[in-house]
Amino acid sequence: MSALTLVRRRMSRRGSDEHTPRFIATPAVLEQIQREVAYAAETGSHIRVAGRGHTRAPMCRCDDGLLQLSRFTGIEEVDAVHGIAWVRSGTRLAHMARGLASYGMSLPTLGWPGNESVGGAVSIGSYGIGTGDSRHPSPVVGLRMVGADGSLFSIGSSDPRLALARISLGTLGVLTHVGLRCVPATHLRSRMTRGSLAAALRRVDAMRAHDYVEWYWSAHGDDIRVRTIDRRPRRIMAQRPKALRHGTARVRSAAYRIGDALPSARQRVPWRLIPERARVPDSVDSAFAWQLFADSDLGSLGYALPIAQLGDTLHALGGVLRALDRRYRVVVRVRYACADDAALSPAFGAETAFVHLTATHDARDYAEAAGEVFERAGARPLWSMPHEHHADDLAELYPRWTEFAELREGLDPRGLFLNDYLAGVFGLGEAW
Numbered sequence: 001m002s003a004l005t006l007v008r009r010r011m012s013r014r015g016s017d018e019h020t021p022r023f024i025a026t027p028a029v030l031e032q033i034q035r036e037v038a039y040a041a042e043t044g045s046h047i048r049v050a051g052r053g054h055t056r057a058p059m060c061r062c063d064d065g066l067l068q069l070s071r072f073t074g075i076e077e078v079d080a081v082h083g084i085a086w087v088r089s090g091t092r093l094a095h096m097a098r099g100l101a102s103y104g105m106s107l108p109t110l111g112w113p114g115n116e117s118v119g120g121a122v123s124i125g126s127y128g129i130g131t132g133d134s135r136h137p138s139p140v141v142g143l144r145m146v147g148a149d150g151s152l153f154s155i156g157s158s159d160p161r162l163a164l165a166r167i168s169l170g171t172l173g174v175l176t177h178v179g180l181r182c183v184p185a186t187h188l189r190s191r192m193t194r195g196s197l198a199a200a201l202r203r204v205d206a207m208r209a210h211d212y213v214e215w216y217w218s219a220h221g222d223d224i225r226v227r228t229i230d231r232r233p234r235r236i237m238a239q240r241p242k243a244l245r246h247g248t249a250r251v252r253s254a255a256y257r258i259g260d261a262l263p264s265a266r267q268r269v270p271w272r273l274i275p276e277r278a279r280v281p282d283s284v285d286s287a288f289a290w291q292l293f294a295d296s297d298l299g300s301l302g303y304a305l306p307i308a309q310l311g312d313t314l315h316a317l318g319g320v321l322r323a324l325d326r327r328y329r330v331v332v333r334v335r336y337a338c339a340d341d342a343a344l345s346p347a348f349g350a351e352t353a354f355v356h357l358t359a360t361h362d363a364r365d366y367a368e369a370a371g372e373v374f375e376r377a378g379a380r381p382l383w384s385m386p387h388e389h390h391a392d393d394l395a396e397l398y399p400r401w402t403e404f405a406e407l408r409e410g411l412d413p414r415g416l417f418l419n420d421y422l423a424g425v426f427g428l429g430e431a432w
Contacts, residue, residue: 021066028071038150040065051120055384058421075099083182089119089175094290101287105182110212114290119175124383125167125345129337130212137338140166142179148412164404166342172411186231190282190292195226201311214335216274219321273331301357301367302382303374304346310353313377320369330359343400346380391427
């Protein structure tokens, strides 16, 4: 499938206006990336980079030039002593995980979808979350980019700009390489249990004991499904035949569905709205950690807010959704993350809950009502989701927003790496 076909198909599926780039390039080496950026600069056009389509926001939409880095992949450097790996930005996270496993290494964060590209994940801050290591919430320790003039520049771990550039929405340059802090490869154990919303909100400290926590709640009841993932020492295990493993998973999944169909379970979380990968308790090597996590199509709405505000916000959200229509079920997915120091991270400055909503039918009315609840609570919209916030709103939500805007303007004064959507986000208007 061509890059243009890929971009068109994903835009059409999400209801976006179809944009046809004037040219599409699929460079395989660094010099080709530099040449394409230099050409765009000389001709006065704009250029964006398309990842694997994880984001729902029109980040890569562009009528001028589009770069697709699916050929620029692989792990280039590995420092096993210090646990640092440099990866090309077009590499899929699943392929990178398997490559790191061959060195006995893995990412310290969990919850990332395997089909996403490394560059796309870093640019919007979806490189994984977790509660296991509050000292290093982000695995990104360095960046290499092609600037607006086609030259190369790096931002290392000791550079004060790293906290600003770690999540850049692709507006500082073409991200070519990402330096990632790694940890020893481990075994991952996933467990699903039942619980109540009230208990989950009270037991935040207990949740911190796990490396990864998410739970699913139906806004029309109090029952939730809690899913925890913990790291265990890696061990060599005799692999069961593939057919047997899949057969066991199907039996477990069928058993859970039968249990949810019983009359006593009518008020529980609607099981069909929970992704298949999250339904069955599983145990995998960290090389295949992506198999445990839901795809990016889970939610139609996504916000991040401090954990301390989560309880009041969810109670308000439940009241609004129940008042709209009780016939239609809405599932809320909540994930916990440590405080991050990246300027544009939705988890900046505080322990954060990432909240996603999905519904059983057209969720437009629910999304509008839920959005108002989150906005009143001061929640930050996730960069992967479309939103209507602009520069003034975002400056209030992100304390270092002005610093990032100044860095972006200094590195790309002409707006080579912007599109109309991002120009609106940064409040450039007619100036762009």
